Amino acid sequence: MALAIGNWSALNAMPGMDEAEFARWAELLERRTGVVVPPARKPFLVTAVRGRMRETGHTRFDDYYRDLHKMPEGAIEWTTLVDRLTVHETHFFRHQPSFDLIANEWLPRVAQSGSQTALHAWSVGCSTGEEAFTLAMVLDKHVSAIRDARIYFGVTATDVSHPALAVGRGALYPRSKLNEIPAEYRERYVDELDADSFSIRESLRKRVGFAQFNLLDVARAPLKRLDLIFCQNVLIYFARDRRRELLDSLAGLLKPGGMLVLGAGEVISFAHPQLSRVPHRQALAFLRNR
Template sequence: MAVALNPHDSALALAGMDEAVFARWVALLERRTGVVVAPQRKPFLVSAVRARMREVGYGNFMQYFEHISAPGAGAVEWATLVDRLTVHETRFFRHMPSFDLIRERWLPERLGNGIGALHAWSVGCASGEEAWSLAMVLHHGLLGHGGKVHFGVTASDVSSAAVATARAAIYPRGRIEEVPALYRAKYVEMRGEEAFTPIASLRKRVAFARVNLLQAAAAPLQRLNLIFCQNVLMYFARERRRELLDGLAGLLEPQGLLLIGPGEVTSWSHPALTRVAWQGTLAYQRRD
């Protein structure tokens, strides 16, 4: 999940939201999504909210705030607003060192220990590229061992629109170069002349769902072998990041791997996890 506030028309947007109202919006966003909006990002928040207010006919920030805070129709409108407040920017194989760690070290070690199935979670999958990249790496690695190990990838995002795009899995042709040649030849196919998609056998391995990371503990996730959580934690308060990581650590099976974006957290440790030494990555493995 890449979350950012839309900066369009920020100067004009400043009028109309005083500091008290801004504070209430900030608190609502943090309480419901965990995302922290710094004071210097007020123009971005105001611009994005105002754009949606124009569409639904609201001219007052507090009236709109009260509407989305209410149950029923307010919950539906809140889901739409969250989609507008988030920017889903990602790409295939975005952080190659992390995929190299999975492919070259972690997966061969797990297969050497005789594992029967693998379940991975792509946290904050945005438009799906990360999840499909994971599926390609796992599928290719398992083929080298006879293809007898079942695997699946669960991919989630807080945005319903992002999940719908990820599930559709239709990407413009110009982005096919993001997929390394080895995987491109085996796992993608053209849709007409201007788009491509993962092959059908890979699509069967990936399931998408709308999940708020703050409620991840309540999500119907089984014990996991691999958690890929990159470019997500940076949008949460530092104290909340540690809480979320503790929760993710608790979902890992023995020898399970947790991959975080480098620089997203500092000085975090967990009694059940060991830091994995692999250049350019921030990864932890659960002990037996």
């Protein structure tokens, strides 16, 4: 999740956003989503807000801000604006070392324990679904390859954006993304529809459930005793103290032996009494102590 960069040159005639106005909008975004907008990103926020203002017929930032607080129409408009303020840039198999860690080290250990009959994974900030389906592909392929392993798995995929989630539920992607998926996975999990698009096969789609969720509410998350939490390229948009709070809450949702996978370099010097760092040179992950 990142701040959007639009091209709305036609909006230059609208009033500018002074520092006080920017501070008010930045505070609103952080309070409602947790995303921090530093002063250097002011042009991105202004561009996105202006773009939506043009569509709604607003010409003043303060008028639009006020209308966002009207209920219930303001809540509906806020959902649309948040989608404009975030860019859903994601890829299949975005960080291969993390998926290799899951497939080659964590899954065999889980299967060897003999105590698992079901695995529940959570893709946090799943955007348009590429990450969640990658997780499902990796789990399905490697669980089925483990001899005598009778393990069922499911992936819960969440994001703050309803439009992004709709794309994930549809599981339909432009053909330009096809090469992101290794050939061995394409053969098992992809249906090439035409020259422009492909879809994820129904058998895998059934393993992934999409739901709207704001990570700020993680302390009240309905998900409990998770085996795997995959949270990459999400925490970097939160303030440092907020990141620690979120990580503590995520740690509390893991089962003993469960693993939390973060983006490499996303957090520095993180430690938790219930977690142990996984020794890996290219991936950042923690195991819940038994």
